[in-house]
Amino acid sequence: MAHSELPLEAFPAWAALNSVEFANAEIRNVEGKGLGLVAKHDITDAGHDASSSQVIIRIPQDLILSTETVEVYAKIDRNFKQLFEIAGHQSTRIDIMLYLFTHIIQSKEASSNTRLFVPTPWTEYIKFLPQYIPIPTMWTNEERQLLKGTSLEAALSAKLSALSREFNQISEQVSDIPFWRDLFWDTVTVEDWILADAWYRSRCLELPRAGHAMVPGLDMANHSQTHSAYYDESSDGDVVLLPSSGSRVLSGGEITISYGQAKSPAEMLFSYGFIDSDSSVKELTLHIAPLPDDPLGGAKLRVYNGPPTVRLSLTEQGVQWNNPFLYLLVLNEEDGLSFRIAQDTSGERQLVLFWQDEEITDRTDELETLVQSHDLYQVFKLRAVAVLEERVAMQLDRISSGLSYGVTEQPQAANQPRAECMLAAETLRDLETQVLQGVAEALENEKARLLLDARVVTYLGSMEDAQNEQASEPAANEEDDFS
Numbered sequence: 140m141a142h143s144e145l146p147l148e149a150f151p152a153w154a155a156l157n158s159v160e161f162a163n164a165e166i167r168n169v170e171g172k173g174l175g176l177v178a179k180h181d182i183t184d185a186g187h188d189a190s191s192s193q194v195i196i197r198i199p200q201d202l203i204l205s206t207e208t209v210e211v212y213a214k215i216d217r218n219f220k221q222l223f224e225i226a227g228h229q230s231t232r233i234d235i236m237l238y239l240f241t242h243i244i245q246s247k248e249a250s251s252n253t254r255l256f257v258p259t260p261w262t263e264y265i266k267f268l269p270q271y272i273p274i275p276t277m278w279t280n281e282e283r284q285l286l287k288g289t290s291l292e293a294a295l296s297a298k299l300s301a302l303s304r305e306f307n308q309i310s311e312q313v314s315d316i317p318f319w320r321d322l323f324w325d326t327v328t329v330e331d332w333i334l335a336d337a338w339y340r341s342r343c344l345e346l347p348r349a350g351h352a353m354v355p356g357l358d359m360a361n362h363s364q365t366h367s368a369y370y371d372e373s374s375d376g377d378v379v380l381l382p383s384s385g386s387r388v389l390s391g392g393e394i395t396i397s398y399g400q401a402k403s404p405a406e407m408l409f410s411y412g413f414i415d416s417d418s419s420v421k422e423l424t425l426h427i428a429p430l431p432d433d434p435l436g437g438a439k440l441r442v443y444n445g446p447p448t449v450r451l452s453l454t455e456q457g458v459q460w461n462n463p464f465l466y467l468l469v470l471n472e473e474d475g476l477s478f479r480i481a482q483d484t485s486g487e488r489q490l491v492l493f494w495q496d497e498e499i500t501d502r503t504d505e506l507e508t509l510v511q512s513h514d515l516y517q518v519f520k521l522r523a524v525a526v527l528e529e530r531v532a533m534q535l536d537r538i539s540s541g542l543s544y545g546v547t548e549q550p551q552a553a554n555q556p557r558a559e560c561m562l563a564a565e566t567l568r569d570l571e572t573q574v575l576q577g578v579a580e581a582l583e584n585e586k587a588r589l590l591l592d593a594r595v596v597t598y599l600g601s602m603e604d605a606q607n608e609q610a611s612e613p614a615a616n617e618e619d620d621f622s
């Protein structure tokens with residue numbers, strides 16, 4: 140069943156009906172970016188007061204889609220309430236997605252004129268939103284293959300599994316409610332949930348007071364590193380778009396905002412479906428697994444209070460790769476790392492981490508600082524460098540072997556990936572290869588430096604002596620060993 144859509148010409152009427160003021164902007168098609176905001180008259184920065192006459196657009200508070208809006212809607216619409224009571228109240232993301240999902244279902248039913256839910260300003264507004272967002276969760280299978288070997292490969296497959304898990308769980312949770320059960324049988328598909336996620340991810344922003352929210356009209360603003368406008372909440376709670384300091388947009392020029400200056404290319408592609416060629420951020424995040432022969436591997440993963448990842452960046456200052464999880468991975472019992480099980484006051488058993496007999500369970504992210512005063516710090520660092528070097532080499536291998544798909548192979552015409560997806564994947568691949576190569580080189584240099592360190596030399600020498608001694612001792616069962 141198709142979603143109903145509205146032409147752009149209908150937008151001014153929707154805006155007027157809902158008291159959205161487009162004082163100095165209109166929505167137009169912008170080459171390569173979908174819709175965007177364009178100045179009606181020249182804009183110059185002439186003050187930073189949200190109530191000043193420089194306001195480009197103003198959106199009334201009651202149109203903002205936040206957790207609060209969703210809670211209020213659950214009080215008005217009993218069908219939505221049933222869904223929200225069962226599947227909502229988990230996170231802002233899920234609450235807003237349930238609201239969007241409900242509105243998507245209504246838009247699919249629009250042709251049959253069946254009113255399933257109490258209408259809201261969003262009932263019509265979502266008909267102006269694109270049905271396809273160029274983020275990889277909406278790419279075809281063939282297009283997703285283009286990301287093989289990049290840092291998005293694992294992130295994307297985890298995201299798709301999570302989306303289908305969330306959808307199946309909701310479907311199961313509502314199976315006892317006839318209204319929702321019938322909708323899940325006849326109308327609703329996982330693609331609707333994927334679309335709700337794509338809208339949320341690519342259009343949600345953080346407001347100073349309302350927090351994570353979607354703002355109709357404002358979410359038509361595209362991103363630029365040299366953005367000409369910024370948003371704020373006025374004293375009466377309305378959301379306003381204002382000129383950025385020193386900005387100047389001529390009549391007919393595009394008005395842009397910033398989606399975040401520090402986001403990596405992978406994050407931009409994942410959340411917004413494009414990589415900003417003006418951004419200088421060269422960064423990627425890699426998952427790091429415990430060493431296969433580490434008996435403490437599982438406990439280390441459980442106790443670490445952050446994601447088991449390392450962020451690698453190339454900056455003007457050089458290469459950055461430090462991450463406390465690496466130190467947790469390379470430290471062992473003989474170094475002074477230990478785990479114990481403790482019971483809290485409610486009788487719950489907890490895993491507790493010690494370093495040199497000091498409890499550090501809540502300080503795993505300070506591990507590198509904690510080990511710095513140890514005599515063997517340079518040895519620990521060498522181990523961390525070696526583990527990371529191996530992981531980076533593996534990723535470089537993956538990223539270069541992934542190259543053969545889609546770029547050199549000719550996929551079947553029917554499944555031909557779109558040019559924009561090929562270009563985005565190739566850009567990501569190039570940028571990540573640069574980072575990985577830069578980090579690999581820096582790690583190689585760091586390893587060479589550490590291997591010259593006096594304490595490392597002494598430590599490695601003592602390890603070698605111990606091994607030689609062990610090898611020269613006859614094995615106790617040597618004579619009986621016929622294996």
Ligand SMILES: C[S@@+](CC[C@H](N)C(=O)[O-])C[C@H]1O[C@@H](n2cnc3c(N)ncnc32)[C@H](O)[C@@H]1O
Pocket residue numbers: 171172173174175268269272273341342358359360361362363410411412413415
């Ligand atoms: C908040 S929406 C902006 C409005 C959107 N262009 C539309 O047609 O509805 C964010 C989406 O706009 C597009 N976009 C924003 N800035 C862009 C840019 N600098 N280059 C390419 N696409 C951009 C991306 O598809 C992104 O997911």
